[in-house]
Amino acid sequence: MPSDATFFCGPLEVTVEARSAILYEKILETVRLYDRVWASHERHIAIHALERTGSGSPALGTFLRCARIDVDAVESGLVASTIGGARARLVRSATSERWDLDIPPVLLTSGNLEDVEELVTLALTAGWRSAGWIPVHAAAVTDGERCVMICAPSGGGKSTLTAAFVRRGWLAVGDDKVLLRTNDGVAQIAALQRTFNLHPQTSTWFPEVGDLEALPLYSTWTQKRKVKIESVWTDPAADLASPTHILRVRRAATPGPIECTPMDSGAVLSTLLRQIAIPTERATANAILGCAGPTARRMRGFDVDVGENAYERADALDVLEAALR
Amino acid sequence: MLDHVASPDVPVLTLRTTISAAVLDEGAVLLDLESKYFYALNASAWAITQLFESGATLADVTERTREWGAPDDGGILNFVDRLREYGLLENGDGPSVEANIAWSGIWTAPSIERQAEPLQKVMVSAFDPSIPLAE
Numbered sequence: 001m002p003s004d005a006t007f008f009c010g011p012l013e014v015t016v017e018a019r020s021a022i023l024y025e026k027i028l029e030t031v032r033l034y035d036r037v038w039a040s041h042e043r044h045i046a047i048h049a050l051e052r053t054g055s056g057s058p059a060l061g062t063f064l065r066c067a068r069i070d071v072d073a074v075e076s077g078l079v080a081s082t083i084g085g086a087r088a089r090l091v092r093s094a095t096s097e098r099w100d101l102d103i104p105p106v107l108l109t110s111g112n113l114e115d116v117e118e119l120v121t122l123a124l125t126a127g128w129r130s131a132g133w134i135p136v137h138a139a140a141v142t143d144g145e146r147c148v149m150i151c152a153p154s155g156g157g158k159s160t161l162t163a164a165f166v167r168r169g170w171l172a173v174g175d176d177k178v179l180l181r182t183n184d185g186v187a188q189i190a191a192l193q194r195t196f197n198l199h200p201q202t203s204t205w206f207p208e209v210g211d212l213e214a215l216p217l218y219s220t221w222t223q224k225r226k227v228k229i230e231s232v233w234t235d236p237a238a239d240l241a242s243p244t245h246i247l248r249v250r251r252a253a254t255p256g257p258i259e260c261t262p263m264d265s266g267a268v269l270s271t272l273l274r275q276i277a278i279p280t281e282r283a284t285a286n287a288i289l290g291c292a293g294p295t296a297r298r299m300r301g302f303d304v305d306v307g308e309n310a311y312e313r314a315d316a317l318d319v320l321e322a323a324l325r
Numbered sequence: 326m327l328d329h330v331a332s333p334d335v336p337v338l339t340l341r342t343t344i345s346a347a348v349l350d351e352g353a354v355l356l357d358l359e360s361k362y363f364y365a366l367n368a369s370a371w372a373i374t375q376l377f378e379s380g381a382t383l384a385d386v387t388e389r390t391r392e393w394g395a396p397d398d399g400g401i402l403n404f405v406d407r408l409r410e411y412g413l414l415e416n417g418d419g420p421s422v423e424a425n426i427a428w429s430g431i432w433t434a435p436s437i438e439r440q441a442e443p444l445q446k447v448m449v450s451a452f453d454p455s456i457p458l459a460e
Binding site for chain 1: 342343344345346347348349350353354356358359363365438440442444445446447448449450451452453454455456457
């Protein structure tokens with residue numbers, strides 16, 4: 001079995017090397033999530049993973065603190081540790097990044113590989129930022145003139161609303177994760193994935209997606225399934241768009257239609273910032289804020305409340321689309 | 326109101342190094358990387374805040390803003406009080422440094438608005454800033 005390979009994740013060229021087949025496959029599983037091919041690749045990341053117990057103290061989370069991982073900034077780059085005992089070190093150069101992962105054997109033998117997924121995600125997000133892009137946990141759709149960012153916590157309804165837009169003829173830039181940057185003062189959103197992550201119950205409202213139960217899980221953390229966009233809708237995707245609107249989606253606890261309420265500018269900025277993992281390191285935060293701030297200023301925002309059975313109605317998006325004009 | 330701030334003997338104040346900033350068309354946004362609160366400032370508020378980046382006394386700030394057209398109505402001191410209340414300023418070690426900040430146009434009262442809820446300190450993952458659910 002080959003233990004090294006090259007992949008392309010947005011603007012990154014990623015090489016993976018691991019002697020353990022289990023480790024190798026788990027890393028690839030995460031890397032392959034970001035399968036939208038870009039025309040050029042601006043930065044190289046090398047991920048080297050070893051099955052061994054790392055040395056040194058755990059990270060303190062001075063750069064980033066997540067549920068399963070803490071990250072510190074050091075002179076050469078970053079160091080990270082997970083609650084499962086995995087360690088990672090980034091050494092950064094002007095044009096490339098090398099990550100060394102130490103994965104304790106007990107994680108491989110027990111099959112608890114969530115920490116590997118976390119570390120690879122960390123490596124990719126750091127690489128995207130180095131390439132000048134900001135990872136945003138949001139969906140986005142475009143009709144060629146308008147580009148609507150769709151925001152909600154995990155499980156909050158982004159993917160379903162994105163599917164509803166696509167069914168209406170909008171193009172999906174992404175249903176969960178996109179990249180943002182400003183280029184000559186113009187904000188751009190770029191696609192990373194060719195798949196939607198849909199919960200099996202979505203087929204209730206969108207029967208065209210078919211039986212989702214048979215498809216692979218998107219991640220260990222969710223019941224959502226990975227669905228190739230092109231397998232459901234014709235020409236459904238766009239690679240790049242300039243954001244004009246932002247939606248903050250909330251599930252209503254009761255049956256009803258989709259309702260939308262305009263947001264003020266402070267709420268627009270707040271909504272956008274809450275979709276970005278901002279490290280606690282001034283230079284990195286300055287770069288993120290320097291992009292997100294002006295981007296938010298140029299967007300109109302709406303709070304969108306989605307009734308429990310809203311998508312059963314054929315005209316579900318009428319009010320929302322009218323508000324976006 | 327921090328009444329001791331009105332005295333010109335207050336030492337040099339500096340913007341804390343944990344404050345991230347981005348300039349906007351009509352002002353700026355600040356993010357306190359420790360508390361995770363962020364703030365929207367209008368143009369005059371941002372001009373004043375920049376004076377503290379290298380260190381300034383209240384007398385320095387009062388003099389500079391007067392040159393910029395600020396009225397002597399206590400508005401500047403009130404604004405600096407707000408910066409201190411929000412924990413955005415700290416006492417500096419060195420002397421004050423005259424900042425190369427220019428102002429043009431009509432002076433308006435400085436304003437700062439703090440967002441009601443801070444950003445998350447702990448997130449689901451490096452890509453997902455959502456608040457983690459309890460396991």
